[in-house]
Amino acid sequence: MASSATPWAIETFGAVAGRLAETVPACLMEAHDRARHGHEGVHTQTLEAYGHGLHAVQYEVLAAGLRAVEGATSRRLQGRTVMLVGNNVIYPIRYAKKDVPVTEARLRKAVGFRADLIRRHGPEPLQQAFDFGPSELDEEHVHPDVALLPSDLRLVIVAYACSMEQGVMRIEWGSAELRREDRYLVWHHHEPLQPPANPRAA
Numbered sequence: 001m002a003s004s005a006t007p008w009a010i011e012t013f014g015a016v017a018g019r020l021a022e023t024v025p026a027c028l029m030e031a032h033d034r035a036r037h038g039h040e041g042v043h044t045q046t047l048e049a050y051g052h053g054l055h056a057v058q059y060e061v062l063a064a065g066l067r068a069v070e071g072a073t074s075r076r077l078q079g080r081t082v083m084l085v086g087n088n089v090i091y092p093i094r095y096a097k098k099d100v101p102v103t104e105a106r107l108r109k110a111v112g113f114r115a116d117l118i119r120r121h122g123p124e125p126l127q128q129a130f131d132f133g134p135s136e137l138d139e140e141h142v143h144p145d146v147a148l149l150p151s152d153l154r155l156v157i158v159a160y161a162c163s164m165e166q167g168v169m170r171i172e173w174g175s176a177e178l179r180r181e182d183r184y185l186v187w188h189h190h191e192p193l194q195p196p197a198n199p200r201a202a
Contacts, residue, residue, distance in 0.1 A: 006191055008174075012156065013085060016069050020085065025195045027065040028092065028160055029168050031058045036164050050164045056080075058092045066090070077145045078113050088156045089121055089149065095185075096161040099169040105159050105176075106184040116143040118178040121155035123188045125177050157185070158193070168195060 005017035013020055035054035059080040066072050066083045073084045083090050093114070095105035107114055120142055154175070161170040174190030 004194070008189055008191060012088060012154075014071075016071060016085065019069055020066070020090075021193055022196065023065045023069070024062070024090070024158055024173070025168070025171050025193045027061045028058065028158070028162070028171060029195055030065075031061045032162055032164075032168050034061070036167075054094065054162065058094070062090065062092060075149065077148065084153065087152065088154050089117070090156050090158060091117065092158045092160065094162050095159045096170075097163040099161050099166070102159045102161075102170065102172040102185075102190055103187060104184075106182065107178065108183070110178070110180055110183050113143045113145055115178055115183075116141075116146040118155060118157070118176065118185070120146055120151070121149065121153050122157075122177050123175045126186065126188070159185070159190070171195065 004021045005013075006021075009017035009021055031054055034057045035050050059082065063074055063081040063083055066085065067074070069085055071086045074081050075084060076082075093105065095102065107118075109115060156173055157176055158171065158173045160168055160172075162168045171193040172190045173193055174187055176185040176187045176190070178184075179186050
């Protein structure tokens with residue numbers, strides 16, 4: 001499976017990089033299928049059931065798919081199972097409901113669990129903000145669930161664009177910092193993950 005892994009993925013994940021590069025997209029496609037079935041089951045005119053279902057099931061499907069990967073462990077954070085592979089936290093974010101570049105990804109809030117996770121475990125900011133001590137600010141205000149993680153873990157964001165009608169349109173993974181002023185992710189590295197050629201039938 002190493003053939004599907006890029007140099008960055010191999011440097012980040014080692015020998016399991018190829019398996020991760022194939023498993024993660026398959027998991028997200030399964031999460032979409034399950035969320036779509038849930039929406040169809042409740043027959044609502046809005047997409048609440050799909051959106052809430054996808055948010056919940058993305059963690060469960062990734063946990064099930066990655067559990068057998070060598071070096072994988074799990075942590076319960078905010079009531080969800082988040083997977084760690086080696087020294088990396090793999091965290092999914094649906095950043096768009098249409099096929100737009102991952103560079104348009106932004107968080108809804110500049111504070112809270114996701115924001116603190118990115119600030120504490122993402123890459124060092126490309127430009128330091130004034131004379132603030134980032135570590136001091138992070139430790140003082142860090143979300144309690146983020147504080148449960150060892151400080152040396154690195155965050156790998158799996159960002160994907162997905163809608164109920166179009167399915168999973170784009171998946172990329174990499175490392176990014178959070179720009180405080182507009183909540184955009186500033187990517188230090190990102191690269192596409194290819195969906196499986198023959199996904200399981202929904």
